Amino acid sequence: MRPRPLPSGTDLPVLLPAADRLARRAAEERRLALPRVTLDARWGAAILVTVLLSAAAAQAQSAPGQESVLATIWKWTPLVGQGFLLNIAISVVAMTCGTLLGVLLGLAQISLLAPVRAGSWFLTQFFRNAPWLVLLFYCIFMLPYRVTIAGEVIEIPNWLRATLGLTLPVMANVSEIVRGAVQSLAKGQWEAAESLAFSRGQTLRMVILPQCLKRMLPPWMNLYAILIMSTPLASIVGVEEAMTLARGALNAERRGDLLIPVYGLLLLAFFVYCYPIARATRWLERRAQVRI
Amino acid sequence: MRDPARGEAPLVSIRDAHKRFGDVEVLKGVSLEVAKGEAICIIGPSGSGKSTLLRCINALVPLDAGTITVSGIEVTDPKLDKIVLRRRVGMVFQQYNLFPHRTALQNVMMAPVHVLRQDRREVEQRARELLRKVRLEGKEGAYPGELSGGQQQRVAIARSLCMQPEVMLFDEVTAALDPETVKEVLVTIRELAEEGMTCLLVTHEMGFAREVADHVYFTDRGVIVEHAPPAELFSAPRDPRTREFLGRIL
Numbered sequence: 001m002r003p004r005p006l007p008s009g010t011d012l013p014v015l016l017p018a019a020d021r022l023a024r025r026a027a028e029e030r031r032l033a034l035p036r037v038t039l040d041a042r043w044g045a046a047i048l049v050t051v052l053l054s055a056a057a058a059q060a061q062s063a064p065g066q067e068s069v070l071a072t073i074w075k076w077t078p079l080v081g082q083g084f085l086l087n088i089a090i091s092v093v094a095m096t097c098g099t100l101l102g103v104l105l106g107l108a109q110i111s112l113l114a115p116v117r118a119g120s121w122f123l124t125q126f127f128r129n130a131p132w133l134v135l136l137f138y139c140i141f142m143l144p145y146r147v148t149i150a151g152e153v154i155e156i157p158n159w160l161r162a163t164l165g166l167t168l169p170v171m172a173n174v175s176e177i178v179r180g181a182v183q184s185l186a187k188g189q190w191e192a193a194e195s196l197a198f199s200r201g202q203t204l205r206m207v208i209l210p211q212c213l214k215r216m217l218p219p220w221m222n223l224y225a226i227l228i229m230s231t232p233l234a235s236i237v238g239v240e241e242a243m244t245l246a247r248g249a250l251n252a253e254r255r256g257d258l259l260i261p262v263y264g265l266l267l268l269a270f271f272v273y274c275y276p277i278a279r280a281t282r283w284l285e286r287r288a289q290v291r292i
Numbered sequence: 293m294r295d296p297a298r299g300e301a302p303l304v305s306i307r308d309a310h311k312r313f314g315d316v317e318v319l320k321g322v323s324l325e326v327a328k329g330e331a332i333c334i335i336g337p338s339g340s341g342k343s344t345l346l347r348c349i350n351a352l353v354p355l356d357a358g359t360i361t362v363s364g365i366e367v368t369d370p371k372l373d374k375i376v377l378r379r380r381v382g383m384v385f386q387q388y389n390l391f392p393h394r395t396a397l398q399n400v401m402m403a404p405v406h407v408l409r410q411d412r413r414e415v416e417q418r419a420r421e422l423l424r425k426v427r428l429e430g431k432e433g434a435y436p437g438e439l440s441g442g443q444q445q446r447v448a449i450a451r452s453l454c455m456q457p458e459v460m461l462f463d464e465v466t467a468a469l470d471p472e473t474v475k476e477v478l479v480t481i482r483e484l485a486e487e488g489m490t491c492l493l494v495t496h497e498m499g500f501a502r503e504v505a506d507h508v509y510f511t512d513r514g515v516i517v518e519h520a521p522p523a524e525l526f527s528a529p530r531d532p533r534t535r536e537f538l539g540r541i542l
Binding site (some may be wrong): 089186189191192193194195197198199202206207210211252 | 347350372375378379381382383385387389390391392393402403406407410448451452455495
């Protein structure tokens with residue numbers, strides 16, 4: 001009797017229990033993975049309509065002689081726009097550092113040394129399951145405000161500490177993406193490379209990781225979309241990003257009727273930034289037939 | 293046909309190999325010897341430990357007890373340098389296991405260039421010759437996904453040969469192929485055996501085993517039940533288990 005085919009693609013009978021276990025674990029991981037950012041163009045349209053309607057309503061209610069709603073919003077746009085650039089900067093830096101650290105941590109998770117494997121697994125699970133806001137608070141309030149290197153006092157700005165706070169969960173999630181991609185590859189690739197006398201490092205570098213890139217790209221891009229949408233968390237700890245500045249503008253104007261159009265515009269900015277990323281992710285997924 | 297008992301030290305020698313996976317004892321004391329230039333076939337029902345035995349020879353799977361020697365290298369030595377061993381032992385798998393992100397030619401060239409650090413041009417020349425030999429001229433630039441199963445398997449054979457091994461292991465290499473492409477792969481292997489390459493084949497192709505092998509081993513439940521030259525084993529099996537297996541399959 002031939003063994004039934006499994007997603008892991010092995011036909012060596014003795015490997016079947018392990019293959020079953022791996023396949024189950026992969027399914028479990030998909031279930032537990034980060035939420036998938038699926039943005040629909042209609043939502044963008046809905047946000048836009050909300051902004052326009054609320055702005056029109058605010059205009060209709062405004063007292064004669066008051067500055068028009070449009071002019072008010074226009075006045076504050078450059079400042080809030082600058083804040084949004086900071087959001088982008090925070091996300092890019094956090095993503096870059098988080099990816100570099102996460103790849104190392106992910107590779108440590110598949111190390112042949114049990115202590116390395118256990119340690120990196122613990123770090124990954126810890127930072128992956130901790131609430132992002134808690135990590136952010138830790139980094140803001142536990143890190144020093146300035147460091148002295150060789151007599152030189154260097155201030156660490158708030159936003160940089162917030163970026164570090166966001167780097168940690170990114171690192172942990174990238175670590176899981178790397179581990180998952182490497183382990184989802186058929187065992188035969190390892191066997192073939194090993195039988196050709198490749199060392200473990202060569203196997204990873206020349207055979208395994210190049211094939212994993214395609215699998216890792218969609219979840220990695222999804223992670224970035226989640227990250228950029230999490231950057232307004234930094235406003236809670238006082239970083240002057242778009243959310244903080246929008247609130248400041250509303251406070252300065254003392255007009256409650258601007259609440260919906262201004263926050264709506266901010267929402268629209270995030271949508272416009274994330275939508276192409278979400279679309280590209282879905283397209284790549286469909287093309288590679290790999291789901292997150 | 294060569295006589296394995298002519299006194300020369302065997303190229304591959306397995307003595308009393310034991311292996312267990314959890315509760316399952318896959319190898320229960322297997323011994324066999326293969327002389328240089330000999331082709332042997334291992335036949336037997338699924339789960340009788342054939343594939344595991346092959347994987348022990350190039351140390352993909354470690355033995356629990358017993359010894360294996362390949363061309364003077366003690367495979368079971370705890371200080372074994374696996375890289376040195378695997379340079380001498382080529383292996384071809386049931387699922388081909390080509391590297392899908394590399395072309396046929398790159399698949400063949402990768403190991404000699406990066407593992408043996410041989411000159412790239414020299415390797416390329418050898419790789420092209422090998423692809424010609426397995427009748428894949430013109431497919432050098434094709435990716436594995438663009439090739440049929442039989443073509444992929446022949447690339448896999450060329451890939452192993454490009455390392456210039458002393459022994460080739462074939463693990464049910466035709467089991468995943470369409471019936472019409474089985475033949476092209478078997479022709480390649482037969483040529484190889486006729487040229488004097490030492491081959492260990494795990495196979496379900498009885499006709500092929502009969503034709504190519506110098507010696508056939510029948511395994512069942514982790515032991516070698518009997519072994520003999522093919523003419524003898526296929527026409528006059530001694531053990532009832534061999535008889536039953538051959539009766540079912542032939």
